[in-house]
Amino acid sequence: MAVRMSDVARAAGVSPMTVSNVINGHPNVRAETRLRVLACIAELGYQVNLAARYLRAGKTGAIGLVVPELDRPYFGQLASRLADGVERSGRHLMLERTGASREGELAAVSLGRLRMYDGVIVSVVGMNVSDLEQLSITAPTVLVGERAGPSSFDHVMMDSVGGAEVATRHLLATGARRIVLLGGRHSHRGVDMQSLRTRGYRKAHETAGAAVDERLVVPVESFDLPSGRETILQLAEAGVPFDAVFALTDVIAMGALRGLADLGLDVPRDVQIVGFDDIAECEYLVPRLTSVDPGNEATAETILGLLERRMVQKGVSI
Amino acid sequence: MAVRMSDVARAAGVSPMTVSNVINGHPNVRAETRLRVLACIAELGYQVNLAARYLRAGKTGAIGLVVPELDRPYFGQLASRLADGVERSGRHLMLERTGASREGELAAVSLGRLRMYDGVIVSVVGMNVSDLEQLSITAPTVLVGERAGPSSFDHVMMDSVGGAEVATRHLLATGARRIVLLGGRHSHRGVDMQSLRTRGYRKAHETAGAAVDERLVVPVESFDLPSGRETILQLAEAGVPFDAVFALTDVIAMGALRGLADLGLDVPRDVQIVGFDDIAECEYLVPRLTSVDPGNEATAETILGLLERRMVQKGVSI
């Protein structure tokens, strides 16, 4: 069986409480005792039982990050940045996926796993914030994404409308007139990522006095590489002419780049393209992919700042 | 405060034990009672406290995956595949990174969180297996990677030597004579990824009766995009001629592709390139990146099969 704190205590000839004090760095332990206890910990290979600690102390030192998918560069890079910050404060980041489905996100939360965390960061793609609120999450929580609306949670939003507007304006300024909105939505009243970025696209057109051909607004089945490529191929096959692409995410932009190459089109001579998210890969593609940076560095800082504040309030700060 | 099982029990007019039986699907509950309890659970928004369950029952339904970095496509895609399989068996996958700072803390304490898992999958890149063994991980554990050597853990290895040999042979067969080994090691006696892939590179040269110019074996500082690019640029600046690149990972291959473009070299006319890992991006680059598939699909299956066996032995299977 696993080594328990009481085993260490017996070996060191002290009480479990003293072992606990040593592990948690409490000052009221004599140096000599501390060393003896540490030696026994090392010798027996003791590790604290986090579950027990949490049950008693109400904190684990773990921060949860819940994302739709584990294999999307944007989330991987966000996770990496957050992990840096989280570790700087002596905690650990643990990543889980929801699978982008609303049920998935609900299951993730309702399974109670989030209660093991001192704090939770949830990327709310495809989930209703009100769903989240009904779950009565008890841990300090920060939402990340584009969904707005009334909410009792802190919410870090990126400026999707503004970013999409900048991207589209850039393309219009360089002479593009028929800009594909790859991953867009026809109805753009929602507060989801697609609707918001579509809104920025339309706004830029309006400002420039340019008309939007609805055939250029093309949804994608999924925000992955195959969808980006196939959607562009289908558009070309349908005979819709275009001279630029604004892709709602860099990943579908990468898929589109492959599709354009398959069509024998040169980027940027025949077709210009701009993405969104500013993932690290953009700088390394040939040719480079221009992308909108939604403020990735600042986002991570902001998230952790808000979370820390909530954790202090809740008394689970380290 | 959070809703406890006893709160639900009181509301439903039963004992906590009955609530527990309902939640865990035990048969000995009358349908009527079950419905009443479920209604109360829903109404109060009750969620089980995983820590308490684990403390008592010894299982959480969570599988941990420990990787070196969260923002590497290979690990993201591995995690995604594993998550599919894990969820199929009614559990959840949780991802953590080890990062570079293995030395920093008391490993014994910092890895204590692994004890909350029913099973753990550890990607042992840059970590000594003997380090791992000293941690006396008690949960069923499967190691993934190229490190071999004696170990008490199940270990899923990819054929790094064979894969690297195939890649190099392919380049030699198409006429390449000066193949850069990007990310290689000069001393290749170790069992780490770099040494093993370097061995395959040398083996292919030997078989083909071709000599290896040691100046073509170039280590990288880190297996990320910037390193791939910079290393190729430095090699060119040093005036070392080459006509092909075998990159030890697809990510540094992508970095190298950018570097080659910066040098005004055309792929594959001037320089051929082959990567390793077969990440999803390869198929979508322009031109496509040829890559060695270390058997990604099969790897995930194998890992989960081994883990399941260990979990059944340990009595933590669902």
Next chain:
DNA sequence: GTGAAAGCGCTAACAC
């Protein structure tokens, strides 16, 4: 079919 008792491993609060 349901419930009472016990205790998983830890730490907060307080005694000594």
Next chain:
DNA sequence: GTGTTAGCGCTTTCAC
């Protein structure tokens, strides 16, 4: 500076 007591929320065991 160290130990004692109590109990976090749940489930195992066994009684009814």
